[in-house]
Amino acid sequence: MDSSTTSQANPAGASAPEGAGQMSIRTRDVDLFYGDFQALFGVSVDIKPNIITSLIGPSGCGKTTLLRSFNRINERYGNVTTRGTIEILGKNIYDADVSLPELRKSVGMVFQRPNPLPISIYENIIFGLRSHTPKPELGRRGDLDDIVESALREVQLWEVTKNRLKDRATTLTLEQQQKLCIARLLPLKPQVILMDEPCSALDADGIERVEELISELRERFTIVMVTHNMGQAKRASDECIYMYLGKIIEHAPTAELFLNPREEQTAMYIEGRYG
Amino acid sequence: MADGKTSSIRALGSRLLDRAEPLIKGVIYVSGWSSILFVAAIFFFIFKEAAPVLSSVDWGSFFFENRWIPNPADENKAPSYGAAGIIYGTFAITVVSMLIAMPLGLAAAVYISEFATGKTKEILKILVELLAAIPSIIWGFIGLVIMSPIIQWVFGVEVGVNLFNASLMVAFMAIPLIVSISEDSLRAVPDSYREAALALGASRWEMIYRVLFPAAKNGLLAAAMLGVGRAVGETMAVWMASGGTEQFGLLFDRVKAMTATIASEMKDTAHGDEHYQMLFVIGIVLLIICVIINVLSDLVIKGVKKKHS
Numbered sequence: 198m199d200s201s202t203t204s205q206a207n208p209a210g211a212s213a214p215e216g217a218g219q220m221s222i223r224t225r226d227v228d229l230f231y232g233d234f235q236a237l238f239g240v241s242v243d244i245k246p247n248i249i250t251s252l253i254g255p256s257g258c259g260k261t262t263l264l265r266s267f268n269r270i271n272e273r274y275g276n277v278t279t280r281g282t283i284e285i286l287g288k289n290i291y292d293a294d295v296s297l298p299e300l301r302k303s304v305g306m307v308f309q310r311p312n313p314l315p316i317s318i319y320e321n322i323i324f325g326l327r328s329h330t331p332k333p334e335l336g337r338r339g340d341l342d343d344i345v346e347s348a349l350r351e352v353q354l355w356e357v358t359k360n361r362l363k364d365r366a367t368t369l370t371l372e373q374q375q376k377l378c379i380a381r382l383l384p385l386k387p388q389v390i391l392m393d394e395p396c397s398a399l400d401a402d403g404i405e406r407v408e409e410l411i412s413e414l415r416e417r418f419t420i421v422m423v424t425h426n427m428g429q430a431k432r433a434s435d436e437c438i439y440m441y442l443g444k445i446i447e448h449a450p451t452a453e454l455f456l457n458p459r460e461e462q463t464a465m466y467i468e469g470r471y472g
Numbered sequence: 473m474a475d476g477k478t479s480s481i482r483a484l485g486s487r488l489l490d491r492a493e494p495l496i497k498g499v500i501y502v503s504g505w506s507s508i509l510f511v512a513a514i515f516f517f518i519f520k521e522a523a524p525v526l527s528s529v530d531w532g533s534f535f536f537e538n539r540w541i542p543n544p545a546d547e548n549k550a551p552s553y554g555a556a557g558i559i560y561g562t563f564a565i566t567v568v569s570m571l572i573a574m575p576l577g578l579a580a581a582v583y584i585s586e587f588a589t590g591k592t593k594e595i596l597k598i599l600v601e602l603l604a605a606i607p608s609i610i611w612g613f614i615g616l617v618i619m620s621p622i623i624q625w626v627f628g629v630e631v632g633v634n635l636f637n638a639s640l641m642v643a644f645m646a647i648p649l650i651v652s653i654s655e656d657s658l659r660a661v662p663d664s665y666r667e668a669a670l671a672l673g674a675s676r677w678e679m680i681y682r683v684l685f686p687a688a689k690n691g692l693l694a695a696a697m698l699g700v701g702r703a704v705g706e707t708m709a710v711w712m713a714s715g716g717t718e719q720f721g722l723l724f725d726r727v728k729a730m731t732a733t734i735a736s737e738m739k740d741t742a743h744g745d746e747h748y749q750m751l752f753v754i755g756i757v758l759l760i761i762c763v764i765i766n767v768l769s770d771l772v773i774k775g776v777k778k779k780h781s
């Protein structure tokens with residue numbers, strides 16, 4: 198897609214990359230099968246760094262599937278076959294020498310339902326660090342405390358949790374849980390954050406605040422967000438990818454895609470929802 | 473016409489049901505209370521059989537002396553009922569069998585719930601159920617006839633029926649129980665926890681011991697507790713594979729358990745004599761141990777439910 202040439206309409210146009218080679222995620226001809234069922238068809242897409250890209254499309258069109266192939270968490274299901282290449286920061290993540298823990302360290306994921314681990318708030322934040330750092334290098338208690346504090350501050354949870362860091366994370370409200378799920382990615386310093394309908398379990402206030410938070414994060418991360426909410430895609434994202442039946446139909450700056458869709462199907466989808 | 477008929481039949485049916493309702497209620501009520509009644513009755517009869525001797529039992533000797541001589545060879549000597557060696561036997565078999573069964577059972581549960589897929593998983597679960605269905609007399613037989621010579625040969629010991637053999641048989645009997653309950657509790661851990669851990673870059677093993685085990689902790693504890701209950705109460709296999717000598721035996725020594733003592737000596741008693749009553753005293757102690765284990769595991773399982781709701 199040559200969407201980078203039409204970036205005037207892009208609200209984050211200023212921060213869009215000049216060199217088109219500097220893509221954060223670059224897929225080529227990705228086919229994905231669940232057993233015999235093909236869920237993705239020849240997906241080739243370039244996702245730019247430091248912006249929010251939304252994946253939109255009707256339910257069952259493969260948004261979650263595509264997102265979950267970016268950190269290879271799809272493979273849990275055992276019956277998944279992926280063909281084609283997915284390069285993240287220049288490296289094909291389906292190469293044999295790729296380490297899954299390393300990949301997932303740099304490609305974080307936020308799920309549709311907040312899923313904090315059934316351990317303390319504190320331990321949730323450093324769970325990833327513990328996995329990725331040999332024990333002796335993990336640092337002293339004080340360092341960890343600082344890491345936890347700054348991660349929680351970044352998601353505006355510090356004030357409400359600072360006196361209950363030892364509480365189970367599952368005692369937080371859904372909104373707080375989802376923020377925690379974002380915060381626990383930060384100590385790993387990921388480059389990409391994948392979000393699968395991150396607000397769908399929240400109420401209106403929660404949606405607004407989590408959207409705000411995601412917006413603030415865009416400057417430091419590549420964010421790919423699945424959403425079924427057109428309003429959210431319009432408000433929160435810089436570029437949109439419209440998918441239908443496992444194919445990419447259109448990829449354009451958000452404003453352009455909504456105002457002036459190139460494809461008939463995109464227009465129908467947008468109008469269907471908003472007509 | 474037909475309509476009228478069916479409706480009148482229906483009316484009759486419902487009238488019958490109205491009549492029957494108190495009866496049905498009564499049956500359910502009685503069944504519910506009868507289970508409590510049975511438990512009470514069991515306690516009552518066991519205490520009743522032991523009652524005459526309870527006041528005269530030398531408890532110090534019973535618990536701390538290893539002199540179980542109900543029928544002294546010398547007619548003039550008084551019988552002695554020091555059960556420490558027998559109580560030790562039950563304790564030792566329980567500990568050793570759990571040391572074998574818990575790691576193996578847990579490992580098998582983890583394998584079935586987290587690694588095996590499709591056919592393998594189904595087959596393994598069926599095998600575990602089959603293992604649970606083997607009667608304990610068969611295990612005793614295996615211990616006596618198959619395991620005993622193997623132990624003699626492998627470890628170069630003189631006696632093959634010993635603490636180790638009995639513990640091994642009890643372990644085999646407890647493993648299916650431990651596997652199925654552990655597997656249930658691992659499966660009950662929401663998949664979202666697994667995805668959260670994996671997506672943060674944890675390896676599968678890390679996910680298992682840092683997330684699944686803590687999350688399934690209560691269920692795993694309950695499994696262990698029920699395993700212990702199984703080990704304490706097992707009679708037949710223990711009788712056949714333990715060697716039957718009351719002593720503070722080590723791993724390859726003969727030992728004797730409380731259950732096996734009762735089962736094997738009952739035939740030597742006359743109904744109501746002192747030996748008979750002392751066997752019931754052992755029964756009481758056993759019953760109390762089992763009740764404690766059950767109550768503990770119940771509390772643990774309740775803990776699980778509270779957390780999940």
Ligand SMILES: Nc1ncnc2c1ncn2[C@@H]1O[C@H](COP(=O)(O)OP(=O)(O)O)[C@@H](O)[C@H]1O
Nearest residue numbers: 231234236255256257258259260261262263274
């Ligand atoms: N684990 C799975 N096994 C088999 N089919 C699946 C699996 N996950 C998703 N699918 C199928 O793949 C298609 C795309 O699903 P998904 O990516 O979840 O769509 P979306 O997120 O856009 O709603 C759907 O037809 C769905 O039924």
Ligand SMILES: [Mg+2]
Nearest residue numbers: 260261262423
């Ligand atoms: Mg989805």
